[in-house]
Amino acid sequence: MAYIEPAPLKDKENPFEAMMSRFKVASQILGLEEEIYNVLKNPARQVIVSLPVTMDDGTIKVFEGYRVIHSTILGPSKGGIRFDMAVNLDEVKALAAWMTWKCAVVDIPYGGAKGGVACNPREMSAGEIERLMRAYTQAMADVFGPDQDIPAPDMGTGPREMAWLMDQYSRIQGMTTHAVVTGKPLVMGGSLGRTEATGRGVMVTAMAAMEKLKINPYKATCAVQGFGNVGSWAARLLHERGLIVQAVSDLSGAYYNEKGIEIDKAVQYRDNNKGSLEGFAGAEKISNEDLLTLPVDLLVPAATEDVINSTNAPNIKAKLIVEGANGPTSSKADNVINEKGIMVVPDILANAGGVTVSYFEWVQNRLGYKWTADRVNRRSDRIMKDAFNNVYRVSQEYKVPMRIAAYMVAIDKVSKTYKFRGGY
Ligand SMILES: NC(=O)C1=CN([C@@H]2O[C@H](COP(=O)(O)OP(=O)(O)OC[C@H]3O[C@@H](n4cnc5c(N)ncnc54)[C@H](OP(=O)(O)O)[C@@H]3O)[C@@H](O)[C@H]2O)C=CC1
Numbered sequence: 480m481a482y483i484e485p486a487p488l489k490d491k492e493n494p495f496e497a498m499m500s501r502f503k504v505a506s507q508i509l510g511l512e513e514e515i516y517n518v519l520k521n522p523a524r525q526v527i528v529s530l531p532v533t534m535d536d537g538t539i540k541v542f543e544g545y546r547v548i549h550s551t552i553l554g555p556s557k558g559g560i561r562f563d564m565a566v567n568l569d570e571v572k573a574l575a576a577w578m579t580w581k582c583a584v585v586d587i588p589y590g591g592a593k594g595g596v597a598c599n600p601r602e603m604s605a606g607e608i609e610r611l612m613r614a615y616t617q618a619m620a621d622v623f624g625p626d627q628d629i630p631a632p633d634m635g636t637g638p639r640e641m642a643w644l645m646d647q648y649s650r651i652q653g654m655t656t657h658a659v660v661t662g663k664p665l666v667m668g669g670s671l672g673r674t675e676a677t678g679r680g681v682m683v684t685a686m687a688a689m690e691k692l693k694i695n696p697y698k699a700t701c702a703v704q705g706f707g708n709v710g711s712w713a714a715r716l717l718h719e720r721g722l723i724v725q726a727v728s729d730l731s732g733a734y735y736n737e738k739g740i741e742i743d744k745a746v747q748y749r750d751n752n753k754g755s756l757e758g759f760a761g762a763e764k765i766s767n768e769d770l771l772t773l774p775v776d777l778l779v780p781a782a783t784e785d786v787i788n789s790t791n792a793p794n795i796k797a798k799l800i801v802e803g804a805n806g807p808t809s810s811k812a813d814n815v816i817n818e819k820g821i822m823v824v825p826d827i828l829a830n831a832g833g834v835t836v837s838y839f840e841w842v843q844n845r846l847g848y849k850w851t852a853d854r855v856n857r858r859s860d861r862i863m864k865d866a867f868n869n870v871y872r873v874s875q876e877y878k879v880p881m882r883i884a885a886y887m888v889a890i891d892k893v894s895k896t897y898k899f900r901g902g903y
């Protein structure tokens with residue numbers, strides 16, 4: 480069947496519709512039965528909770544929290560928790576579905592879920608964030624579980640928040656339950672390699688794509704948008720592989736140096752500057768928008784959704800885009816990028832290193848055993864390379880972009896499993 484361009488969407492893209500437009504195209508090419516299409520397009524469960532939290536000044540503020548389980552066909556659902564002002568149900572629904580496809584692409588036995596709370600952690604004290612995370616866990620206690628639904632970090636959360644979640648859940652259960660959450664601190668059942676895992680997967684798939692495109696990493700330039708967990712680790716590891724990282728960014732703006740940013744210095748600066756790159760010296764300050772259109776070989780969007788859209792896509796000059804973030808490219812931009820011949824390693828493949836090592840963390844927790852960093856990295860690198868090669872093969876065979884090929888791999892696996900499970 481010929482490749483069908485995703486239908487362009489109007490105005491600013493709703494992330495769930497952006498996910499659906501690619502899902503539709505891949506389903507059509509696969510000839511997916513309508514009944515199964517309907518099952519997979521609807522999230523299995525959507526939970527919305529109100530979370531009253533006592534703030535430091537004694538007032539009570541009510542936050543809205545979400546957990547969407549998109550699918551449990553492949554196994555217990557898995558996916559991070561986002562603390563961000565922009566969190567809303569449609570975003571969480573899209574992120575949950577992306578988790579289903581992502582776990583299927585890297586062939587790990589999980590379904591997809593995502594959670595989030597609309598809040599601004601930058602303006603909250605550690606105590607307020609802790610009370611919010613404990614309230615969220617309490618409200619989701621019947622949703623979460625090591626064989627049911629296993630959360631992890633996402634934007635605005637990290638090991639500290641996962642520790643509070645694990646502790647609160649364990650108090651409710653009356654027993655220490657490490658395997659209920661991944662991305663925990665190392666001392667409480669976290670896995671070696673999880674912190675850097677998503678950025679590492681971005682690096683591994685970027686190297687694989689550069690090989691296909693015959694780009695020499697020692698001569699290649701790169702720009703990375705977002706300097707949190709994913710962006711800073713991707714930048715550091717790409718730099719270690721010989722690339723010149725010419726620009727990095729966060730919400731404060733982008734920082735450009737033609738000769739290359741010193742990534743370790745930027746990380747150190749951010750860590751000593753309340754998490755922000757604001758004021759970082761040794762680089763020219765440009766806008767996040769300018770970063771996206773720099774004439775680099777590799778562009779890594781590792782911040783948030785919809786940053787590459789129909790407005791700026793015609794000006795993108797990179798030869799390769801490797802998506803560290805979930806949903807950074809709108810479906811309208813897909814068409815423009817494809818016409819320009821830019822290769823895109825899509826989010827559901829490129830950033831799957833995180834959930835892969837989360838899976839290893841869960842396995843180690845259940846075994847009561849700890850793997851070495853070397854074992855974690857070797858196994859996750861192999862999974863990421865195999866997944867890249869599989870998606871690349873499908874994209875060549877069906878003459879479709881890598882994004883559609885990744886959806887095809889995922890939908891094929893989930894739909895076949897659904898049919899084998901039967902009972903409907
Ligand atoms: N953590 C993980 O393991 C995984 C994360 N992802 C995805 O990767 C992306 C980043 O997540 P993660 O690194 O964990 O999040 P973090 O919260 O650690 O970092 C986010 C970074 O993006 C910056 N940022 C946010 N919005 C914008 C914007 N509009 N323009 C430019 N920069 C922006 C932030 O800046 P500032 O610090 O100034 O706020 C920060 O540097 C998300 O899409 C997430 O879903 C995907 C797979 C796994």
Ligand SMILES: O=C(O)CCC(=O)C(=O)O
Nearest residue numbers: 558559631633833834837
């Ligand atoms: O590590 C995980 O389980 C999930 C990470 C995540 O939320 C993501 O891949 O988007």
